[in-house]
Structures are given as C-alpha cells and as structure tokens.
Amino acid sequence: HADGRLTGRHVLVTAGPTHEPLDPVRYIANRSSGKQGYAIARALARMGAKVTLVTGPTGLTPPAGVDTVKVETARQMLAACEAALPADCAVCCAAVADYRPQIETEHKIKKERGGLSTIALSENPDILRTLSNHETSRPKLVIGFAAETDDVIGHADAKRKRKGCDWIVANDVSPGTGTMGGDNNTVTILSEEGEEAWDNMPKAAVAGRLAEKIADALLGKK
Ligand code: C5P
Numbered sequence: 001h002a003d004g005r006l007t008g009r010h011v012l013v014t015a016g017p018t019h020e021p022l023d024p025v026r027y028i029a030n031r032s033s034g035k036q037g038y039a040i041a042r043a044l045a046r047m048g049a050k051v052t053l054v055t056g057p058t059g060l061t062p063p064a065g066v067d068t069v070k071v072e073t074a075r076q077m078l079a080a081c082e083a084a085l086p087a088d089c090a091v092c093c094a095a096v097a098d099y100r101p102q103i104e105t106e107h108k109i110k111k112e113r114g115g116l117s118t119i120a121l122s123e124n125p126d127i128l129r130t131l132s133n134h135e136t137s138r139p140k141l142v143i144g145f146a147a148e149t150d151d152v153i154g155h156a157d158a159k160r161k162r163k164g165c166d167w168i169v170a171n172d173v174s175p176g177t178g179t180m181g182g183d184n185n186t187v188t189i190l191s192e193e194g195e196e197a198w199d200n201m202p203k204a205a206v207a208g209r210l211a212e213k214i215a216d217a218l219l220g221k222k
C-alpha cells in the first residue's frame with residue numbers, strides 16, 4: 001500500500017464501546033462489537049493512510065499497520081482523539097456511553113447495603129461533536145455513525161446537523177436485522193449533497209467502499 005490513494009493522509013477512527021466503571025467489578029456500556037470500526041481502520045490503512053484507531057474494549061485483534069490506542073472510558077477516548085490530532089479525516093464509529101456514574105468507588109459496592117438501587121449519572125463528552133466543532137484542528141472531513149431502530153434517515157439527518165459533522169453513516173440496528181454483532185451491514189450515507197443507500201453487504205465491504213469515498217472527498221474524484 002506504499003503508493004495507495006491515501007498515502008500521506010492521517011485518519012482517526014474510533015471504535016468499540018466505552019466502559020464507564022461503577023466500582024472495580026461493574027461498568028455501564030453500550031453494545032458494540034467494534035467490527036465495523038476495525039474494518040474501516042483496516043481498509044484505510046490498506047489504501048496507504050496513517051491510521052490512528054482509538055478503541056474501547058473489544059474482543060478483536062488490532063489490524064496490522066494501524067496505530068491502535070486502547071482506552072476504556074469516554075473521557076479517555078476523547079483525550080486520545082485530541083492527542084492524535086491533526087488528522088485529515090475522523091471516522092467516529094465508537095458506541096460511546098452517553099453517561100457515566102458520578103462516583104467510581106474503590107471497593108465493590110455491596111448490594112446488601114442498598115448501594116446499587118440508584119446510580120447518579122453525569123453526562124459524558126460527545127467526541128464526534130467535539131471534533132466537528134474543534135476550533136484549531138477540525139479534520140477536513142468528519143464522519144459520524146447513527147445506529148437507529150426507527151425513522152433511520154430522519155433521525156440520522158437531524159443528528160448530522162446537530163453534531164456538525166460532514167457525513168452520517170446511518171444503519172438500522174432493530175432486532176431482526178442482524179446488524180448488531182453480525183458481519184453484515186446495510187447503510188445509508190447522508191451528507192449535505194443528499195443520501196446514498198448502499199445494499200446489504202459485509203462490514204468489510206462497507207469499510208472498503210467508505211474508504212474509497214473518503215479518498216474521493218479528500219483528493220477529489222478519481
Ligand atoms: O448521539 P449518538 O450517540 O446516537 O450519535 C452517534 C455518533 O456520535 C457516532 O458516530 C458516535 O461515535 C458519536 N458519539 C461520540 N461521542 C459520544 C456519543 C456519540 O463520538 N459521547
């Protein structure tokens with residue numbers, strides 16, 4: 001890939017869930033296998049990009065040729081992303097927990113003492129929004145994901161405008177689609193120019209096609 005289309009470009013990819021600890025044995029998290037994000041990092045690296053993959057805990061092996069930074073919490077993920085800037089493009093695939101427990105205790109919380117009946121939460125930083133609105137180092141192209149279960153396009157387009165990113169990759173994760181944890185995905189890419197619906201295909205194929213589209217956007221069409 002020494003002479004790939006993305007040689008000399010730096011792309012930041014977030015993937016996986018974040019884990020927000022309550023105590024040494026418990027955490028709050030979103031469901032995410034990390035498969036789509038890892039596949040995107042791999043596809044970009046194959047095209048010659050320097051890729052920084054900032055990943056929450058997953059069972060996956062980091063792709064070869066990618067700088068992988070392992071984190072647990074949303075706050076760590078944001079710090080690792082900011083440390084990786086500047087980047088030409090950011091692809092935010094991670095399923096970041098929106099909230100974290102207000103207190104993380106050093107010792108295991110005892111059920112018998114009623115310590116788990118309520119959990120006070122604080123809002124986590126929004127990494128996609130932060131990168132999209134970055135004052136000094138906004139990546140030229142910022143891409144978010146939207147996993148929705150109903151009115152997929154409507155919610156995803158609202159999300160693109162709210163977050164300030166350039167593209168949203170929307171996918172339907174309702175039970176029965178098999179997307180969650182599965183090897184296939186059906187996505188629609190939403191941008192200022194409109195929407196582009198892709199057929200159901202393996203996550204690796206979504207990644208390859210997205211990497212080509214990223215190269216088109218950064219370099220001008222082939
Ligand atoms: O708002 P929602 O979480 O559904 O938006 C999904 C998009 O926002 C994904 O691209 C996800 O990676 C990103 N996100 C983020 N930081 C958060 C929450 C979501 O980067 N705290």
